[in-house]
Amino acid sequence: MTQPMFDRIALIGIGLIGSSLARVIVREKLAGEVVISTRREETLEEARSLELGDRYELDAAEAVKDADLVIVSVPVGASGAVARQIAPALKKGAIVTDVGSTKRSVIAQMAPELPDHVHFIAGHPIAGTEKSGPSAGFASLFEDRWCILIPTKDETGSPAMEALTAFWEACGSRVEVMEAGHHDQVLALVSHVPHLIAYNIVGTADELESVTEREVIKYSASGFRDFTRLASSDPTMWRDVCLHNRDAILEMLSRFSEDLTALRKAVRRGDGEALFDLFTRTRAIRSGIIEAGQDVDVADFGRSVVRGKSENAKS
Amino acid sequence: MTQPMFDRIALIGIGLIGSSLARVIVREKLAGEVVISTRREETLEEARSLELGDRYELDAAEAVKDADLVIVSVPVGASGAVARQIAPALKKGAIVTDVGSTKRSVIAQMAPELPDHVHFIAGHPIAGTEKSGPSAGFASLFEDRWCILIPTKDETGSPAMEALTAFWEACGSRVEVMEAGHHDQVLALVSHVPHLIAYNIVGTADELESVTEREVIKYSASGFRDFTRLASSDPTMWRDVCLHNRDAILEMLSRFSEDLTALRKAVRRGDGEALFDLFTRTRAIRSGIIEAGQDVDVADFGRSVVRGKSENAKS
Numbered sequence A, B: 001m002t003q004p005m006f007d008r009i010a011l012i013g014i015g016l017i018g019s020s021l022a023r024v025i026v027r028e029k030l031a032g033e034v035v036i037s038t039r040r041e042e043t044l045e046e047a048r049s050l051e052l053g054d055r056y057e058l059d060a061a062e063a064v065k066d067a068d069l070v071i072v073s074v075p076v077g078a079s080g081a082v083a084r085q086i087a088p089a090l091k092k093g094a095i096v097t098d099v100g101s102t103k104r105s106v107i108a109q110m111a112p113e114l115p116d117h118v119h120f121i122a123g124h125p126i127a128g129t130e131k132s133g134p135s136a137g138f139a140s141l142f143e144d145r146w147c148i149l150i151p152t153k154d155e156t157g158s159p160a161m162e163a164l165t166a167f168w169e170a171c172g173s174r175v176e177v178m179e180a181g182h183h184d185q186v187l188a189l190v191s192h193v194p195h196l197i198a199y200n201i202v203g204t205a206d207e208l209e210s211v212t213e214r215e216v217i218k219y220s221a222s223g224f225r226d227f228t229r230l231a232s233s234d235p236t237m238w239r240d241v242c243l244h245n246r247d248a249i250l251e252m253l254s255r256f257s258e259d260l261t262a263l264r265k266a267v268r269r270g271d272g273e274a275l276f277d278l279f280t281r282t283r284a285i286r287s288g289i290i291e292a293g294q295d296v297d298v299a300d301f302g303r304s305v306v307r308g309k310s311e312n313a314k315s
Ligand SMILES: NC(=O)c1ccc[n+]([C@@H]2O[C@H](COP(=O)([O-])OP(=O)(O)OC[C@H]3O[C@@H](n4cnc5c(N)ncnc54)[C@H](OP(=O)(O)O)[C@@H]3O)[C@@H](O)[C@H]2O)c1
Pocket: A012, A013, A014, A015, A016, A017, A018, A038, A039, A040, A041, A043, A044, A073, A074, A075, A076, A078, A082, A099, A100, A101, A102, A124, A125, A126, A127, A128, A129, A130, A131, A132, A133, A134, A234, A237
């Protein structure tokens, strides 16, 4: 029998990301023992009833004892407090990482709390859904997705960095190393601003007098529906993202707004050529995404899974 | 054997919508004969090779001869020209309808061209995908979706109105009657502005220097991907929608922009409470959409169909 990658992995936070990690760790036999910790008793019970790990601890410090790999999967605003809590209990030589959606702030919060005798490498798997909690996770979440790692201190090329890279690859991901500030800019564009815009338009719809909520719901199949999916993501997670990646988000939002002003002008002037140009230019990125395997080229009309199933049922 | 609903249906335009209609008409046996017409020879050939109808005509006037129901499915900017072309050939008592995404403009374009001896009722099925052309259609597109009908002249409650309602119901849709101006406002909100915003952010990404296109593609799974799907829709269709529903679109865009200004302020000030409030408020509409069957409550992570299939394969 081959040795597992790590003797003991501690998962601090067991929501969508933490529980997906638990599932893939078990499936791929990446740990001798999985210890799970979360803030609230009821979430811990949920994890237990889903049989996500080998041991369950309310006390995060208790959970990280003797762990070789500690993965913190909590809202980014809670990273500092969690680091403070686990710091005294961390084993010498342990690898500590996280999965938070913002990186400069998480590193600023966690690095000063952690002892010198651990290897802290910040991380962010670029994979997710709009769901949260232990039941929302699934083992294939990270498959063919990228995981960004940000080595702090002297971790570039270190054995710890190699081990963590191998871990994410075993979860099905490809690893990319990036600088924290650049990460925050890229993610502001590809994730944070899209979510904010989705929240914003759903909010606009919610407040309009001329169109009722019932009408919005009935006719949502025409485009709006996709925004409501993003806008149903966890409010705590997204509040924290906004508070902890403020500068990059504001910069991207202001670029978006400038472009929107130009687009409004083209609509107002009836400038069909400018509109056609923009609507054509945007297609190239979509082709790139399909080719890169980041989406499937199947028309989504709001019930693709159901359709996938019934198509199968026939065959 | 039961009689088909119509002896002859003529489909003018055979893209996503027209070809989906052709497929459901055949499946549900709604016509004795289906005659298909489209502008370009190559599209007509494609329709023929897909065996979408019984007869194929490049000349729209030829196609509508003796048809009891004529459905025009072309970009809204072409509605007037098509109406002018078919007008002289229309049978007395025929029902003429369309599927265009804007209604005030289509009615203004078509109504004056059509003879008094036909029944013109404008329509808009609220169902679609980002794909176009005859191969993109499928018979179940309209299932459990709404179709909005706008009776012009004295058609409210007329036998023609009843027949067209029965037709859409046979296609699987529910029918709602609405006034054209209100339609245009509702659709600006639930469809036109979401598409414009999607095009806009993909355009912003395309022009940024700080983040490369390669990075956008790699990390698109985090939210951006969904916008690129909308922004890959047909440029001609969307240019026409913008040109033909300008006022309602500008009004909704300006509401959206106002709200975005407030949201930017909340981010700038680090107002976590305001952010959390917005992010919570928007969840109710999503629940409504799931309950109304306008989307499935399955997390979409960019390969749901594939996942649906593999889940099935196991069972
Ligand atoms: N969702 C995504 O799509 C996605 C993708 C990539 C990265 N991320 C990042 O992954 C992290 C976790 O997200 P998730 O989607 O897994 O969240 P989730 O499903 O909401 O789970 C959050 C976890 O964090 C715990 N937690 C919440 N507030 C806490 C606090 N103040 N102190 C300590 N623990 C707290 C929760 O514990 P209790 O339930 O016990 O309170 C739960 O175990 C976030 O940093 C997020 O930015 C998310």
